Amino acid sequence: MPNARHEMIIHIIQTNEVTTQEMLRDLLEEKGFPVTQATISRDIRQLKLKKKRTAAGKNCYAQSHADLPSSTSLMTDVVQKIDYAINTVVVTCHAGTAQAACAVLDKLQLPEIVGTIAGDDTIFILTRSESSAKQLLHRLETHIWG
Secondary structure (H helix, E strand, C coil), rough: CHHHHHHHHHHHHHHHHCCCCCHHHHHHHHCCCCCCCHHHHHHHHHCCEEEEECCCCCCEEEEEHHHCCHEEEEEEHHHEEEECCCEEEEEEEEECCCHHHHHHHHCCCCCEEEEEEEEHHHHHHHEHHHHHHHHHHHHHHHHCCC
């Protein structure tokens, strides 16, 4: 990530349903990053953010699939179900594929993940909190099933 503002933008869109550039600008200013509309537009372009439809039908900013390593397409092919309980996310995969999918997750170095364990068809992911587990669940569902 080239700068702290870009890191904050990624954090904001992962934790909020950001529907407009103005909303993103306001949230950035709340976090101590005063920016102009032109800067927001440039950051969105540089970060390759796209609008994605949420389950509630809102069009919100999200990272595009192109920003993830190409091996994440493996996740689309092998993951059957994702769920969480408190601070543990459970990913159910086709038989024999969990270790490969877990390697992809480890390579992503997602900030919500403390550690992972893979069996034959299941991955356990430890997060720091229930909030982190929910964020990770949303991120994985967005990137796997888009």
